[in-house]
Amino acid sequence: MASASPAVTIGAMQVAHLPDVLGLGHRAFDTAVKPYTGWSLSAVAAHFEASHPACFVALQDDALCGFVLGSITFEQRTDWGYLEWIAVAPSARGQGVAGRLVTHCRDRLTEFGATAVITDVEARNEASTTLMNRHGFQTRATVNLLVCTVTSAAAGDSPPHLSRHERAQPSVPQRTAADENHPERRACPISNRFA
DSSP, X not given: OOOOOXXXXXXXXXXXXXXXXXXXXXXXXXXXXXXXXXXXXXXXXXXXXXXXXXXXXXXXXXXXXXXXXXXXXXXXXXXXXXXXXXXXXXXXXXXXXXXXXXXXXXXXXXXXXXXXXXXXXXXXXHHHHHHHHHTTOOOOOOOOEEOOOOOOSSGGGSOTTSOTTTXXXXXXXXXXXXXXXXXXXXXXXXXXXXX
């Protein structure tokens, strides 16, 4: 007989959770690809140190298995909350952890006076879209994130202030599915982040 998984508890994020939150985020988000390039210690700290944070962790046997980071204000709207980052460890998926994190964050933002809570989901992330729909979020706008990597005839002609990782890569005229993750085949990618 298989033993039941230990209970998952949700609580407010504390300073001691920062390393584990940052680590889980690095495992969950492909930080080389938009929109996840913004994941960093600064991103975590910005939410954690916000005047009205809505940052929660999921713990299983005192080990971090998920988190959500939100804060009041979305762009210039001080009456909107923003649920920006959420991740759940693979070992805790399918147990309702993400839904509980969304609920805690949304409810805290509402307590702080948010008249709406905003989130964005990368278009290919169907599981997150389904999760957010299940918790009352509806698509209200579609925004295309258009990115064009600027290249010169020779890859070495990049401005000297850019690191070798930031320098433009040669592009190919047309992209295929095989090119999607190939670092040297970066044409001007068009990503539909919010659709």
